[in-house]
Amino acid sequence: MAKKIYWEYSRTLMEFRLLPGLTTKESQISKVSLRTPLVYSEDEDSKYYLNIPIVAAAMQSVSGVEMGIELARLGGVAFIYCSQSVQQEAEMIRKIKKYKAGFVPPETVSPQTSIKELHELTRKRGYNTFPVVNGSNEFLGIITKNDYDVKPHGHLPVEDRMIPRSEITVGVNIGDIKEANTLLRETHQPYLPIVDDKDRLLYLVFRKDIRNHLDNPLEVLDEQKRYLTTAAINTHDYEKRVPALVEAGADVLAIDSSDGHTVFQGEALKWIGENYPEAPVIGGNVITEEGFNYLVENGARAVKVGMGGGSICITQEQKGTGRGLATSVIKVAEARDRYFKETGRYIPLVADGGIVHSKDVVVALALGADYAMMGRYFARMDESPTEKMTIRNQVMKPYWGEGSTRAREWKEARYHQAMFVEGVEGFVQYAGKLKDNLPETLSKIKASMSSVGAANIKELHENAELEVVSALSIREGQPHDIYLPGGDNSYTAINWGD
Numbered sequence: 401m402a403k404k405i406y407w408e409y410s411r412t413l414m415e416f417r418l419l420p421g422l423t424t425k426e427s428q429i430s431k432v433s434l435r436t437p438l439v440y441s442e443d444e445d446s447k448y449y450l451n452i453p454i455v456a457a458a459m460q461s462v463s464g465v466e467m468g469i470e471l472a473r474l475g476g477v478a479f480i481y482c483s484q485s486v487q488q489e490a491e492m493i494r495k496i497k498k499y500k501a502g503f504v505p506p507e508t509v510s511p512q513t514s515i516k517e518l519h520e521l522t523r524k525r526g527y528n529t530f531p532v533v534n535g536s537n538e539f540l541g542i543i544t545k546n547d548y549d550v551k552p553h554g555h556l557p558v559e560d561r562m563i564p565r566s567e568i569t570v571g572v573n574i575g576d577i578k579e580a581n582t583l584l585r586e587t588h589q590p591y592l593p594i595v596d597d598k599d600r601l602l603y604l605v606f607r608k609d610i611r612n613h614l615d616n617p618l619e620v621l622d623e624q625k626r627y628l629t630t631a632a633i634n635t636h637d638y639e640k641r642v643p644a645l646v647e648a649g650a651d652v653l654a655i656d657s658s659d660g661h662t663v664f665q666g667e668a669l670k671w672i673g674e675n676y677p678e679a680p681v682i683g684g685n686v687i688t689e690e691g692f693n694y695l696v697e698n699g700a701r702a703v704k705v706g707m708g709g710g711s712i713c714i715t716q717e718q719k720g721t722g723r724g725l726a727t728s729v730i731k732v733a734e735a736r737d738r739y740f741k742e743t744g745r746y747i748p749l750v751a752d753g754g755i756v757h758s759k760d761v762v763v764a765l766a767l768g769a770d771y772a773m774m775g776r777y778f779a780r781m782d783e784s785p786t787e788k789m790t791i792r793n794q795v796m797k798p799y800w801g802e803g804s805t806r807a808r809e810w811k812e813a814r815y816h817q818a819m820f821v822e823g824v825e826g827f828v829q830y831a832g833k834l835k836d837n838l839p840e841t842l843s844k845i846k847a848s849m850s851s852v853g854a855a856n857i858k859e860l861h862e863n864a865e866l867e868v869v870s871a872l873s874i875r876e877g878q879p880h881d882i883y884l885p886g887g888d889n890s891y892t893a894i895n896w897g898d
């Protein structure tokens with residue numbers, strides 16, 4: 401006889417509807433904030449926050465460098481997949497970290513650095529502009545790759561070729577990006593050095609970064625104004641992978657596993673906590689209160705919730721394990737809220753797998769999640785790492801699970817111990833650029849929150865009332881008793897009534 405049998409069905413997100421509450425002036429759509437914690441942090445002003453409650457899954461067909469950059473620019477993050485070598489994953493993180501916004505503490509050179517050394521540095525770092533400072537960090541000038549030619553100038557010191565301080569407009573103690581922009585507009589320079597009142601260099605502000613920053617007010621940044629980067633790890637090679645990812649600049653790590661309630665995950669969390677306490681780790685996936693408690697006791701600072709619901713997932717079919725995502729979130733959120741009451745530590749929950757519509761995201765949030773992880777949604781975009789293809793006149797992109805045969809070709813991947821696959825390989829309909837798709841998704845989420853009367857996700861947790869709907873009522877919510885036009889003068893009739 402089994403230890404326990406639950407007779408209630410587990411529920412999916414699609415089975416719930418939100419009941420409207422009073423929409424206040426504060427919760428009108430234009431005022432709704434989607435800011436949400438990425439991992440537990442004592443400091444509300446820390447970098448560990450997202451500006452939209454959506455992140456891209458750690459999958460080969462979803463999250464590479466382009467997705468990492470574009471999603472951070474738009475307020476979320478993409479989890480770089482770990483089904484690749486440690487070096488390749490670290491290199492992806494490094495590439496995302498190169499992008500920066502606004503005020504950048506720059507790498508400097510001394511006036512005595514030779515042009516040859518500078519040229520080498522330019523090649524290694526991929527930057528073209530280096531401020532020149534003396535031993536007290538006083539700003540002396542700037543040298544860019546337009547100011548020298550290695551062959552004739554290689555032996556010269558930088559000070560012989562730099563543009564000297566006297567010819568450069570600088571900002572003194574400016575901390576506001578708009579102020580820096582105003583000053584830059586008056587110059588012909590592509591950059592603005594910012595110094596303190598003793599002429600010591602603080603930052604370099606680039607014209608192109610300012611424009612980018614002003615166009616993307618939701619971008620998520622670290623303390624050095626670089627994009628926030630998040631990386632997946634596994635329980636097999638974390639002792640090698642974590643040091644390389646942290647060194648490359650990963651801000652947050654997430655253990656990628658379809659079943660996170662394991663001693664292997666407990667050990668990995670403990671090891672990282674002891675050796676890399678500066679790297680917060682998201683644990684998961686779990687679907688029970690016990691799973692949540694276990695991960696948090698071992699140091700997880702956020703927890704991914706969900707098993708078996710992913711669009712490419714066949715875990716339920718193969719292993720018979722899993723739970724509807726709504727029930728999983730409800731159960732784990734109960735444990736999280738209890739843990740919060742007892743300890744004052746708020747552990748964000750990530751609803752993961754099988755989220756298809758914007759409304760599913762809101763339902764997951766209302767039930768207690770803090771953000772949603774999606775694979776299929778992002779796989780359709782230009783920024784996913786796959787190539788578009790046309791199949792029967794439809795533009796598609798390939799999409800495959802991390803437990804599919806295709807991903808398992810990466811032999812150290814997480815499923816390498818199993819003799820069977822847990823995911824499938826297929827196609828999803830191409831959707832275009834992320835920046836052309838995301839606004840509609842976010843606008844729907846905001847509209848639902850506004851209807852509930854929630855100005856932010858915390859209020860959604862507090863105010864939301866949900867109801868399970870019948871299959872018939874779901875049908876009623878779709879167009880019916882109407883002829884819908886199709887292509888070529890055709891139509892689809894949906895008629896139930898007279």
Ligand code: IMP
Pocket residue numbers: 457458459658685708709710711712713714715752753754755773774775776777800801802803804822823824
């Ligand atoms: P989707 O948004 O419905 O496409 O689900 C994406 C999620 O499915 C990921 O974030 C993972 O949690 C999960 N997943 C990814 N690959 C596999 C797989 O091969 N088998 C089972 N689950 C997977």
